[in-house]
Amino acid sequence: MLAECGKTKVLCTVSVQDQVPPWMYKRNAGGWLTAEYAMLPGAGQPRKPRDGRTGRPLDGRSQEIQRLIGRALRCAVDLGALPEVTLWVDCDVLQADGGTRTTAINGALVALYDALLWMEEQKQLPKWPLRGLVSAVSVGLVGGEAMIDLDYDEDSSADVDLNIVCAADGRMIEVQGAAERQPFSIEQLQSMLQLAQDGCSRVRELQQKTLGL
Numbered sequence: 001m002l003a004e005c006g007k008t009k010v011l012c013t014v015s016v017q018d019q020v021p022p023w024m025y026k027r028n029a030g031g032w033l034t035a036e037y038a039m040l041p042g043a044g045q046p047r048k049p050r051d052g053r054t055g056r057p058l059d060g061r062s063q064e065i066q067r068l069i070g071r072a073l074r075c076a077v078d079l080g081a082l083p084e085v086t087l088w089v090d091c092d093v094l095q096a097d098g099g100t101r102t103t104a105i106n107g108a109l110v111a112l113y114d115a116l117l118w119m120e121e122q123k124q125l126p127k128w129p130l131r132g133l134v135s136a137v138s139v140g141l142v143g144g145e146a147m148i149d150l151d152y153d154e155d156s157s158a159d160v161d162l163n164i165v166c167a168a169d170g171r172m173i174e175v176q177g178a179a180e181r182q183p184f185s186i187e188q189l190q191s192m193l194q195l196a197q198d199g200c201s202r203v204r205e206l207q208q209k210t211l212g213l
């Protein structure tokens, strides 16, 4: 699934591995879902060294983003309803212009749905494990105004940068953000959250359309 949001492009795939992590062995706790995120070297400016090639561990930003993607998607799935498999979610950023983590979540959810349909066809699912769609958007305060889907230039000049993940009923799954210049008030937070909730519901409609739901 190639997810695009403005100039940001993220390739999202989900692979099913017939094994759970060692800490889940013999617990009969169902399956697991985990995510990996990487930016290709030419996805942004300047070139980003390819992960793993320089002998350095995965950078902190990629690690934080892949854990966010994993948490968001695990919230969408009833893991106990899965057989003993690991769903590997891979998000590779081909082009980055802000909002790569939210675009990754939106695309990964569609890829996850496809993977579950495939498992159902293979008769691997005793029951449908997806609780609902999950969508995400970035919002921020730029020049005192709440803005949605910040591109790189807007993101770089934002006073506040927030990433929001929502469940299908609009409730929040994760609110990740901070003031990068000026502190913000509860009223400003509320206006950003409202904008984000509306945005998530529009993304959800696009996910439904893509999946033919």
Ligand code: UDP
Residues within 6 Å of the ligand: 039, 043, 044, 045, 046, 048, 061, 096, 097, 098, 099, 100, 101, 102, 138, 152, 155
């Ligand atoms: N960016 C980049 N190289 C990097 C990190 C970030 O080009 O190593 C750019 C890219 O456009 C990215 C934006 O900075 O989308 C904002 O990065 P942030 O860490 O806020 O994550 P994102 O908004 O992509 O989820």
